Amino acid sequence: MGTRKSTAAIIxxxxxxxxxxxxxxxxxxxxxxxxxxxxxxxxxxxxxPLSLPAKWQIQxxxxxxxxxxxxxxxxxSVLVSALSTALNILVASMAAYVLSRYHFGFNNVILSIxxxxxxxxxxxxxxxxxxxxxxxxxxxxxxxxxxxYAAINIPISVFLVHGFMSAIPKxxxxxxxxxGCSFLQRYSRIIFPLxxxxxxxxxxxxxxxxxxxxxxxxxxxSSVRARTLQLGIRFFKSQFVSDYTSMYAALVITIxxxxxxxxxxxxKIIQGLTSGALKG
Amino acid sequence: xKLHKNWRGILLFLLPVLILYCxxxxxxxxxxxxxxLTEWNGVTAPEFRGVRNFVDLAGNETFRLAxxxxxxxxxxxxxxxxxLAALVAMILARRPRxxxxxxxxxxxxxxxxxxxxxxxxLAIFNAEHGILNQLLIGxxxxxxxxxxxxxxxxxxxxxxxxxxxxxxxxxxxxxAGTMSIPESFYEAAEIDGAGILxxxxxxxxxxxRGILITSMTxxxxxxxxxxxxxxxxxxxxxxxxTQVMGLMLYKMTxxxxxxxxxxxxxxxxxxxxxVIATIRWLLSRxxxxxxxxx
Numbered sequence: 280m281g282t283r284k285s286t287a288a289i290i291x292x293x294x295x296x297x298x299x300x301x302x303x304x305x306x307x308x309x310x311x312x313x314x315x316x317x318x319x320x321x322x323x324x325x326x327x328p329l330s331l332p333a334k335w336q337i338q339x340x341x342x343x344x345x346x347x348x349x350x351x352x353x354x355x356s357v358l359v360s361a362l363s364t365a366l367n368i369l370v371a372s373m374a375a376y377v378l379s380r381y382h383f384g385f386n387n388v389i390l391s392i393x394x395x396x397x398x399x400x401x402x403x404x405x406x407x408x409x410x411x412x413x414x415x416x417x418x419x420x421x422x423x424x425x426x427x428y429a430a431i432n433i434p435i436s437v438f439l440v441h442g443f444m445s446a447i448p449k450x451x452x453x454x455x456x457x458x459g460c461s462f463l464q465r466y467s468r469i470i471f472p473l474x475x476x477x478x479x480x481x482x483x484x485x486x487x488x489x490x491x492x493x494x495x496x497x498x499x500x501s502s503v504r505a506r507t508l509q510l511g512i513r514f515f516k517s518q519f520v521s522d523y524t525s526m527y528a529a530l531v532i533t534i535x536x537x538x539x540x541x542x543x544x545x546x547k548i549i550q551g552l553t554s555g556a557l558k559g
Numbered sequence: 560x561k562l563h564k565n566w567r568g569i570l571l572f573l574l575p576v577l578i579l580y581c582x583x584x585x586x587x588x589x590x591x592x593x594x595x596l597t598e599w600n601g602v603t604a605p606e607f608r609g610v611r612n613f614v615d616l617a618g619n620e621t622f623r624l625a626x627x628x629x630x631x632x633x634x635x636x637x638x639x640x641x642x643l644a645a646l647v648a649m650i651l652a653r654r655p656r657x658x659x660x661x662x663x664x665x666x667x668x669x670x671x672x673x674x675x676x677x678x679x680x681l682a683i684f685n686a687e688h689g690i691l692n693q694l695l696i697g698x699x700x701x702x703x704x705x706x707x708x709x710x711x712x713x714x715x716x717x718x719x720x721x722x723x724x725x726x727x728x729x730x731x732x733x734x735a736g737t738m739s740i741p742e743s744f745y746e747a748a749e750i751d752g753a754g755i756l757x758x759x760x761x762x763x764x765x766x767x768r769g770i771l772i773t774s775m776t777x778x779x780x781x782x783x784x785x786x787x788x789x790x791x792x793x794x795x796x797x798x799x800x801t802q803v804m805g806l807m808l809y810k811m812t813x814x815x816x817x818x819x820x821x822x823x824x825x826x827x828x829x830x831x832x833x834v835i836a837t838i839r840w841l842l843s844r845x846x847x848x849x850x851x852x853x
Binding site (some may be wrong): 291295296298299302303305306307308309310312313316324325328329369370371373374376377378381383389392393396398399400401402403404405406407408409410411426427429430431433434437462463466487490491493494497498509510512513515523526527530533534537538540541545548549552553 | 565566568569572573575576577579580582583584586587588590591594601646647650651655661662663664665666667668670671672673674675678679680682683687688689690693694697724725726727728731732734735755756780783784786787791805808809812817820821823824825827828831832835
């Protein structure tokens with residue numbers, strides 16, 4: 280009896296660590312391989328794909344910057360992500376403020392209609408978005424992407440921020456009214472700052488979405504004038520032709536900012552994600 | 560005291576969101592469904608065709624293949640990915656050594672863009688120097704090597720496989736859910752002599768029910784909307800074996816065939832809704848049955 284139980288325990292323990300190890304290898308090994316390969320020559324890649332580079336040379340990284348306008352694409356991506364996040368958070372928090380703090384009769388109707396947007400597959404709206412953007416003369420501009428990303432994420436941001444705002448006790452706001460705070464001041468000095476965690480969660484969400492978005496960057500822009508990093512990656516294949524290792528270097532450069540942000544903020548990102556998800 | 564109603568303020572604060580929502584949600588939805596009933600190239604006047612665009616699609620073999628593939632995507636993500644995510648979440652919830660670090664690492668790929676991940680897997684599946692074939696050769700399994708994305712039999716499983724194994728997002732959500740189950744439930748079960756496996760089946764899974772249903776619904780919705788990895792890795796080929804609805808919609812938009820493109824879009828929206836409603840109905844029926852039994 281005793282030995283049977285311990286055999287079972289050993290099997291269970293081995294299985295447990297096998298599962299954990301498998302997913303560790305799956306997430307990490309490809310990225311590590313990409314990183315190592317980006318320092319190799321193409322000859323080394325083709326003759327010994329799994330070995331370490333004979334010499335860790337940075338020529339690939341120099342090629343990557345020279346061939347692909349990476350610095351320009353990088354600036355575009357930062358601009359689009361930061362501005363779409365700012366715009367989205369501003370308008371979504373204003374709406375959430377009114378919807379959560381003032382009961383004027385159709386709060387729930389408006390809220391339900393806004394939240395229903397979460398269920399719509401945005402990818403199905405390609406033709407109308409294309410028409411809307413080209414008719415307003417914004418085709419192939421960064422502004423097109425900023426507006427689109429800010430708008431697409433309104434439902435999720437209103438959902439997250441509204442949840443936090445409606446949890447703020449009414450007494451705080453009433454005290455502010457007695458102190459002579461106006462409608463606008465109650466928003467900017469009390470309700471908005473007090474729902475910081477919800478705002479940060481929504482902001483992180485929108486920023487990562489905008490930074491990584493591909494489909495509408497592909498559909499709504501055509502030239503390098505409004506090209507973001509993600510869309511730029513698509514052209515690596517034609518720009519680098521068979522210079523694989525330089526392409527991998529370019530890829531590493533595009534991945535690094537995401538990893539740096541994640542290493543710095545991972546506790547916040549994971550916390551924000553789970554608090555939003557568990558509420559839903 | 561009652562807060563004084565400031566109608567001008569209320570309206571002013573709601574207006575930006577209402578305008579953007581109408582422009583990017585209400586108007587586009589109306590556009591998709593109305594244009595799907597016409598033939599239109601975006602320049603000349605649209606011509607009403609009734610449901611004939613949908614009839615065309617139903618008779619189009621490529622479209623049928625795309626719908627089939629979208630369902631394969633939805634089922635793989637909804638069942639396989641969620642099952643794996645739940646398994647890892649239940650292991651990590653028992654706080655084995657290094658669980659915090661593992662949780663952080665497993666989630667990492669979710670902050671990297673789909674595009675970069677797709678390019679990475681293009682390199683891994685590369686027939687000549689890709690790491691996958693090289694590993695198989697190294698293990699003495701030459702017969703198992705493939706031109707993974709170039710062969711009809713392996714292309715779809717290869718793309719879906721790499722996506723299914725990125726469990727990070729749902730694992731994090733399920734882990735948080737599992738960890739919020741009171742410790743005392745497990746302690747009581749322990750005293751009653753229940754093993755770990757029994758505890759997971761009889762405590763964790765029933766307690767996670769709500770989060771599991773939400774996760775499965777979301778994962779299946781993602782499967783119906785899939786676009787990026789296929790666009791970048793195979794473009795729908797070889798021989799349309801990896802074709803999906805999103806890709807067809809994109810191509811038809813490029814050909815200015817707006818009638819059919821929007822018919823694909825409308826189908827995508829409707830099928831997505833049907834899938835979500837069906838899965839929730841099936842799962843909630845199970846819930847009613849299990850409640851009746853107790």
